[in-house]
Structure formats: C-alpha cells, structure tokens
Amino acid sequence: MPRVFLSGNLKKLAGGAEEIDVEAADIRQLLRVLGERFPDMRPHLEQGIAVAVDGEIYQDGWLEPIAPDSEVHLLPRLGGG
Amino acid sequence: MSTAEKLENGKFKWVGTRPVRPDGVDKVTGRARFGADLFLPGMLVGRVLRSPHAHARIKSIDTSKAEALPGVKAVVTRDDFKEMPSESVAAGEMMIDYRDMTRNIMAREKVLYDGHAVAAVAAASASVARKALKLIKVEYEVLPHVIGVIEAMEPGAPVLHEAMFTEGVEPTPDTPSNIAARNELGRGDVEAGFKKADIILERTFDTAPVHQGYIENHACVASVSEDGKAELWCSTQGHYMVRAFCAKLLGMDISDLRVTASEIGGGFGGKTIVYLEPVALVLSQKAHHPVKMVMTREEVFRATGPTSGANVWVKLGATKDGKITAAEAVLKYQAGAFPGSPVGPGCMCAFAPYDIENVKVVGYDVVSNRPKVAAYRAPGAPISEYAVECVVDELAEKLGLDPIELRLKNAAKEGTQAAYGPKFGPIGFVETLEAAKSHPHYNAPLGPNQGRGVASGFWFNIGGESCATININEDGTAQLMVGTPDIGGSRASMAMMAAEELGIDLDKVNPVIGDTGSLGFSFLTGGSRVTFATGKAVIVAAGNVITDLRERAAKIWDIPVDAVEWEDGFARPTSSNAGEFDPLSLADIAAMAAKTGGPIAGHAQINAQGAAPGFGTHIVDVEVDKETGRVTVLRYTVIQDAGKAIHPSYVEGQYQGGAAQGIGWALNEEYVYGEDGRMQNTGFLDYRMPVASDLPMIDTQIIEVPNPNHPYGVRGVGETPLVPAMGAVACAVEHALGTRLNELPMSPPRVLKAIGAIGEAQA
Amino acid sequence: MAKIHVTATVNGDEVEFLCELEETLLDVLRDELHLTGSKEGCASGDCGACSVMLDGRLVCACLVLGVEMEGRSVETIEAMAAGDELHPLQQKFLEHAALQCGICTPGILVAAKALLEKKPDPTETEVRFWLAGNLCRCTGYDKIIRAVLDAAAEMRVS
Ligand code: FES
Numbered sequence A: 001m002p003r004v005f006l007s008g009n010l011k012k013l014a015g016g017a018e019e020i021d022v023e024a025a026d027i028r029q030l031l032r033v034l035g036e037r038f039p040d041m042r043p044h045l046e047q048g049i050a051v052a053v054d055g056e057i058y059q060d061g062w063l064e065p066i067a068p069d070s071e072v073h074l075l076p077r078l079g080g081g
Numbered sequence B: 001m002s003t004a005e006k007l008e009n010g011k012f013k014w015v016g017t018r019p020v021r022p023d024g025v026d027k028v029t030g031r032a033r034f035g036a037d038l039f040l041p042g043m044l045v046g047r048v049l050r051s052p053h054a055h056a057r058i059k060s061i062d063t064s065k066a067e068a069l070p071g072v073k074a075v076v077t078r079d080d081f082k083e084m085p086s087e088s089v090a091a092g093e094m095m096i097d098y099r100d101m102t103r104n105i106m107a108r109e110k111v112l113y114d115g116h117a118v119a120a121v122a123a124a125s126a127s128v129a130r131k132a133l134k135l136i137k138v139e140y141e142v143l144p145h146v147i148g149v150i151e152a153m154e155p156g157a158p159v160l161h162e163a164m165f166t167e168g169v170e171p172t173p174d175t176p177s178n179i180a181a182r183n184e185l186g187r188g189d190v191e192a193g194f195k196k197a198d199i200i201l202e203r204t205f206d207t208a209p210v211h212q213g214y215i216e217n218h219a220c221v222a223s224v225s226e227d228g229k230a231e232l233w234c235s236t237q238g239h240y241m242v243r244a245f246c247a248k249l250l251g252m253d254i255s256d257l258r259v260t261a262s263e264i265g266g267g268f269g270g271k272t273i274v275y276l277e278p279v280a281l282v283l284s285q286k287a288h289h290p291v292k293m294v295m296t297r298e299e300v301f302r303a304t305g306p307t308s309g310a311n312v313w314v315k316l317g318a319t320k321d322g323k324i325t326a327a328e329a330v331l332k333y334q335a336g337a338f339p340g341s342p343v344g345p346g347c348m349c350a351f352a353p354y355d356i357e358n359v360k361v362v363g364y365d366v367v368s369n370r371p372k373v374a375a376y377r378a379p380g381a382p383i384s385e386y387a388v389e390c391v392v393d394e395l396a397e398k399l400g401l402d403p404i405e406l407r408l409k410n411a412a413k414e415g416t417q418a419a420y421g422p423k424f425g426p427i428g429f430v431e432t433l434e435a436a437k438s439h440p441h442y443n444a445p446l447g448p449n450q451g452r453g454v455a456s457g458f459w460f461n462i463g464g465e466s467c468a469t470i471n472i473n474e475d476g477t478a479q480l481m482v483g484t485p486d487i488g489g490s491r492a493s494m495a496m497m498a499a500e501e502l503g504i505d506l507d508k509v510n511p512v513i514g515d516t517g518s519l520g521f522s523f524l525t526g527g528s529r530v531t532f533a534t535g536k537a538v539i540v541a542a543g544n545v546i547t548d549l550r551e552r553a554a555k556i557w558d559i560p561v562d563a564v565e566w567e568d569g570f571a572r573p574t575s576s577n578a579g580e581f582d583p584l585s586l587a588d589i590a591a592m593a594a595k596t597g598g599p600i601a602g603h604a605q606i607n608a609q610g611a612a613p614g615f616g617t618h619i620v621d622v623e624v625d626k627e628t629g630r631v632t633v634l635r636y637t638v639i640q641d642a643g644k645a646i647h648p649s650y651v652e653g654q655y656q657g658g659a660a661q662g663i664g665w666a667l668n669e670e671y672v673y674g675e676d677g678r679m680q681n682t683g684f685l686d687y688r689m690p691v692a693s694d695l696p697m698i699d700t701q702i703i704e705v706p707n708p709n710h711p712y713g714v715r716g717v718g719e720t721p722l723v724p725a726m727g728a729v730a731c732a733v734e735h736a737l738g739t740r741l742n743e744l745p746m747s748p749p750r751v752l753k754a755i756g757a758i759g760e761a762q763a
Numbered sequence C: 001m002a003k004i005h006v007t008a009t010v011n012g013d014e015v016e017f018l019c020e021l022e023e024t025l026l027d028v029l030r031d032e033l034h035l036t037g038s039k040e041g042c043a044s045g046d047c048g049a050c051s052v053m054l055d056g057r058l059v060c061a062c063l064v065l066g067v068e069m070e071g072r073s074v075e076t077i078e079a080m081a082a083g084d085e086l087h088p089l090q091q092k093f094l095e096h097a098a099l100q101c102g103i104c105t106p107g108i109l110v111a112a113k114a115l116l117e118k119k120p121d122p123t124e125t126e127v128r129f130w131l132a133g134n135l136c137r138c139t140g141y142d143k144i145i146r147a148v149l150d151a152a153a154e155m156r157v158s
C-alpha cells in the first residue's frame, strides 16, 4: 500500500500521525480517502495542496498514478514570483 | 532526427543558440507598447486618493465637492465595491483571500498602511483629477500603528484585524493578534541530532523589506461597455489571473472581461496581483468612458507589494569533520497589512540544499501596518536561505573547513530526502559546487580590506497550466500564440522550440502573446515556469501540427498516414515500400491545405507537471572602505543548473539580473519609516537600487543537468539566481571586516556600527 | 485652465502643442504627441527612462517643463534608427541580449548615444558612470555595458 508522509498542520489534523498507509491508485483517490478518514483535513485538501509521488511534485494532478510501493508527501501548494 | 537523438548528440538547430529575439526591434526603437502606452478615444485619467495614515478608522468619506468639479466624470470609494466573503484562491505566490483583496484595492473599515487607497476619480485631464482628489474629504480616527515584525508580535501591540486569531496553534487563542498563522515542518529528532554535534551555532538575523523595483510603474486602461462587457489592457505577469480577480471582485462573468497583457516593464513577482485594474473598471463603468490609470513611483513604493522584512533564528549542529547533524530555524515574516507572507516556502527552502537527518522549522506569518507583500523572485526563499548560508559559512570558519567543502559534505543529491519531505530527482547542486571550487575566481588572490563570500541557493520552480496554438499560414510560416506575458525574452525561446520541433527556420515562426479572448487559460509568468511549462505546451502543439501535416501528406500521396514520417521540416515516405515520392516541405503542404481538409493548426492545453528544482552557487569579492562604510563589489560569479538552456543569453541574463537584485538587497535597499508610520524613502534617490557604476561584470556559468520531465531537459532559471546572492555578499563583507553583521542591508551606517566606528544611535 | 501654445522641433519636425504649466516635456511627448518611446519610471530624474536630447544635450524629459520647449529642439528614441537602418547601438543591444523587459532600453540607448558622440572610445568604467543615471532592474548591466563597448568599437571602424 502506498505510504503517505504528513508534516506540519496536516500531521496535526491526522491526529499526529507522521506516516500512514492509504489505499489509492491515483491522486484523486488519495485525496478522497484522506478526506474521508480525516474530515478536518478536507478544507486544506480542497484549497489545493501539492502532492509529491516518489519525489515528483504534482499540483492539481488528479489523474497521476500512485504505485502500491510509492512514497507520497503532502506539501503546501507552491507558487513563485 | 528525433528529439531524443538530438539531445544525445547535441545536434540541435535552434535550441542552445543565441538568435536575436523576435520582439527585439520594437523594443530598441521605442515602438513596443507597455502599460502606459495605450491611448483610446475619449479616454479619461484615473487617479487614486491614498491614506496619509498608517492605521486609522475611516469615519466618513465625502465626495460631493469632487463630483461637482467640472471635468470629473466618476468618483469611487468603498461603497462601489461589494463585500466579499472570505475565500482563498491560488495566486502567484500563495493563497489570497478575496475578502482581503477587495480591502487592499480600496480600504473599507480602516486604512491599514500609509498609501492605502481610499477613493479614486476619473477626470478629463490629469490636473482636474488631481484637484478632485484634494476635494474629497475623508474623516479618519487615527489609531496606533505598528511597523516592525517583532513589535507586531508583542502582546499589547496595536491589532490590525480584530478577528484574527492565530491559525495553526492548539488551542486557537481567544484574543486576536497580528500573528496570522504559525506553521511547522520537520523530521527526525533535532534534540538527538544536536546531541551528536561537536559544535552548535545559534544566530539571529534581521532583513528589511525590499521592493521588486521594476522600472515600469503599474498601469492599465479599462473600457466597460453599456452591456457590461469590458476590455482591460494592463501591465501584468498574468492576464488570466487579472481576469479572474477582477471578474470576481466585480461580480462579472469571466467571458465578459477580455484582458490584454501589454508589454511588461519588469515584474519579479510584483505584478501577479491587482491594484488599479478593478478600480479602473469600476470608474469606467460609472463614467461610461475608457479610463487609464498609471501609478507614480511614490505610489508603487507606498502601496504595492514589497517582499517581507523578517527576523530569522537559525541553529545548526555539526560534527568536527563538518557533517551537519541537526538544523532548526524560526522564521518571522512580515506579511504587510493582510496575511499571506511567503513564510511557508521560506520554511520549506531554508535547509533544502542540504541532506540533514534532523530538521525543524517554525514559521510565523505576521501582519503590520505596511503594504501587503507580493511575490518577489523565489518568494520567501532568499530570506531564510540567506540566514542559513551565513551560519553554514560561520560553521566552516569555526571548523577550519573550506566553505565549499563543507557544503559538498552535506549537499543534497539525487535521492536525498529534502528537508521539506520528498526525495530529489536528478539535480545539479553538487555540480555547481564543484564548478565553483575549480573556478579561477574562487582561487584568485585578495587584497587588503577585501573579502570573498560564497553561498548556495535552492528554489522549487513550478509548472502549471498553459495553452499554446500554432497556426500554419498559407505560405508555410507559423503563427505561434501563447498566454504567458514575455518579460525577459520568452518569445524567443518559445519560437526556438517551435522551430526546432517543426524543422523550419526560426524566422518563419512569429510568436505572439494572446489575450484572454484569443487563447485558453494560462497561469502567469512566474515561478520560473514559462520556458518549462509553456515551452512544453508549445512542443505538444508542434507535435499536433506534425500529426496534421503527416495526414495531409498521406492524403496528397494517397498512402496510409503510418507510411509518412516528419523529419527536419519535410514529410517523407517511411520507406520505399510506401512508394517513391519527393519530400514535401511544410510550405508545400500548407499550399494545399484547402484541398486536403482546410487550415492546418495544432493546439495544446496542458497542466505541466514535473518542474525540477534549481540550485545555484555564487562567488563574490568585495572591498570595504572602513572610513565611509561603503562596500564595493569587485567581482561576481554565478553558477547555476539550467537543465538545458534554450537561449543561453537570456539564461545568463536571469543569472546576472538576480545577482544584481541580491546585491541591492544585501547592501542598500530598505523601507525607511518615520515615527508617524509613513514611508520616508518613496523614490529611487533614497530607495537605492544598484546602478551601473555600482557593479562589476557578472560572470556566469551554466550547468546543465537535464530535467527528465521536459523534452529538452529544461528547468526554470528565473528565480534561483536571487537566492544565494545575499548570503554570498554578506559573507564577503563579513570576511573583509572580520566580524559578522547578521543584518541586512549592510549599508554604510551599519557597516560602521559593526566595526565600532560609530555608535548605535547614529546607525 | 488656460493652456500655453508652444512651437518646438521634435525629431526634426516642427510641432505645435498646447500644454498646461505643470506638464513636463515627458508628459507632452507621451500624452500630447503620443511619442511613447520615452518612458516614465520615476518623474524625478532618478531612473533615466525618459532620457532625450534637448538641443544636443542629454536631459531627463521629466525634469523639463513643456512650456520651456518654445523654439527648442528635442530628439527622442523614435528618431534613433535611420529609416530601416538601426543605429549600431540598437543593433548591438539586440545581438548582446542587452535587454530583458525593455522598459529601460530607450533611455539607455539615448544616453549611450550621447556618450559615444562625446567620447567615441570610452572605457568600461566611463560607460558605467555615464549610465549611472539609467536604472535597469533586469539585466545587472553586464550585457548593456558590453553592447555599448562593442557598438563603440564598431562605430570607430566605420
Ligand atoms: S522618469 Fe525621468 S528620470 Fe525617471
């Protein structure tokens, strides 16, 4: 199962868990499952976050696949000047 | 030759060359039209009345005398903008809240900074407009103000927003404060990490807010028609963002607002949000005339976004041989009058260049009575990385190690888990350090009162949504349209990629920036994304053109499309089995477009993923005049990974420009406030940006570690060059002086104070 | 308000315009004559984006009043190219990529041309000090200085 790493505020919203396993085959599923498991996290997920799958950072990339052995990090949305 | 083969043996026809940019002649003849250069029939002049107070409640606004002045066609105040519920959307740098945005463009309950807009007029001439502003009576109840970030965080400080309760702390405080949010990131166990250290350094740094300093002031022309449809011309990094913001603030359908991006005279992040645009639209709507608004330089300084000033605490622990065992930082960033400083990315970037097991970073987003910050080149990163680089330098000094060696010992590589979470893909940090170590500059001798500094920097770079259209004209030339304004030569790189893919000459490709009515949504020019993301869209669009061209050739030859290949600008049969046909050029096929199905075109609409981070290392030599405190930059070298430089001259230009901005940030630039909370240095004479005689030539070296997620290997280059500059300059000055300042800017009074030449009070 | 009638020579042509007392030469050029090649970056003489030649002397158009123009002659960036032929400075700026956003470019070109007329063989330091009144925020000046030196070299040969 893909392993999801949380830090900062998202970690708090997940009850302090730093790593959790989430059954998801793509980013959309991941966000849905997280939202179901941690309803308080939903506004953050909806506001837009970046998802790093095996080091590759995706923003709004709903359909990007996640492999069973993937390492996933949730990050704040990135911008720039 | 396929792109992969070309990359393999470096046989590009256009990519990597240095042609003259397509818009060049217009820009050296004065023909190019920037924000303030448009004139429409019947156009009025719009001007803004701004608050003379840093913090005050608006008790009343009386516009009747102004409205009665002959020549005045419209006056607007807070009453002309509707209340917006709190709703966050992604803007250039981070999330913005429409509730705050509508208050920033026109004050509602309170003015929150010197220069905050309180009213605006549209009049037949500039002089009438100015007179009208003087006739507007605003009754203020002046409130105590707070400017500095530390002061704003103190209990008992004047509170800007009565409903602001710090987010991100448990439990949520029950009294309001100026601390909008606290965030935290980290991994490992910093306590345990510091226990393993042989040496621990703890330092605190202060940096002043600095302005992006684009030479072109904000400008726009709005024209609203009686049926509610509107046209807007403006200087912006992203006209689709302007459209979204204005439509939202004014309650318009997005399709009713057509925005054209003028040529843009610099942005650096500062032109990613709106100031004048919604005001001009409302004025035009009320006046039934087009309205042009142009800021003065003073208005730009007082009322548009600088980047945060900050207070940063850094703690690093390392073993004797220079391995960093733990790193901790607390960042306090000014957001200006509304929440939303770039402290988030500041936290993520602080230790990103290094492979450190135990990291903890805490950030505070703090409001105070200053203009709301806007993005500025790698927003947030230059501040935190400056502080960390200075401590890394001191660590090397204390351990008796070469600062580049120390960095090499700790440098992030492919597979390193970044301090902010995920693992890095292929990156070129080590390559920049190795190049710096062996650079002649690094090993050149220094004279008396001279010092050398080196520092590195990291920035994410982003991708995002971009559209591109290539229309093949009847004569075989190509019309290329993209939706990202060209600030620094991107038309050239876009056209080069299109020519490379299509296999035609560069001068047959004419690139233009489409308005919002001509092309689909494109995210703004920012985040170092254009060459990567819009470039990717151009390549996909060119691929679609080629598919179309092959189909047309197949029809002309009456063979299956699979039997046609596109190579170096010609359609050819894949093998002689397909038949004997003379190759068809793009022009040949274009001439037969009508007979084979109509116009030939390719379009792409993508959300480009896989932007790869940028790393750079700077070397700088300075000389300090110990009598005057003046610092002279003697020599400067920028080394940075570009992935692949499409047009190397413009990549070098980004490196040089970023370094120059960093030198200004390090040595001179700052906002100076009086006791009354008003900005005192609102012009270029006193807000001192580097001029030609302040700088040496800026040497560059482009490293190319390809980004696997771009067909040519491109990674963004625009923002990273600013990041290492302040650390490098600071360390150089400190080595020359033999003492650490830990404060920016290192202006003459501060340098003199540091060497004890003058007392605290004079500095 | 009563406007003042002024007759002046602009880029070789005699022009007449009406201007208010408070209007600068830069306002007149841009807003009355629509010669928008001269830019306003500060209106206080600090950025050089408005550089023009007034009776053969380099000035900031934002520091000259429109009414002072009576009987005088001004040359702007719009007159720098001779027909299809770009001035060597313009050509070198293109070749050296000496502009990014391009807002400072007209002013810098006008100022550099004034320098080369006075001093055909300037040193790097002389170019840097001559152009110290022209702000560029994008380039770090490196490519600008190189382009000016290269143009000077080429102009000396021809
Ligand atoms: S506009 Fe004249 S010097 Fe800046």
Ligand code: FES
Binding pocket: B215, B265, B266, C098, C099, C100, C101, C102, C103, C104, C105, C135, C136, C137, C138, C139
């Ligand atoms: S090129 Fe942008 S200010 Fe000079």
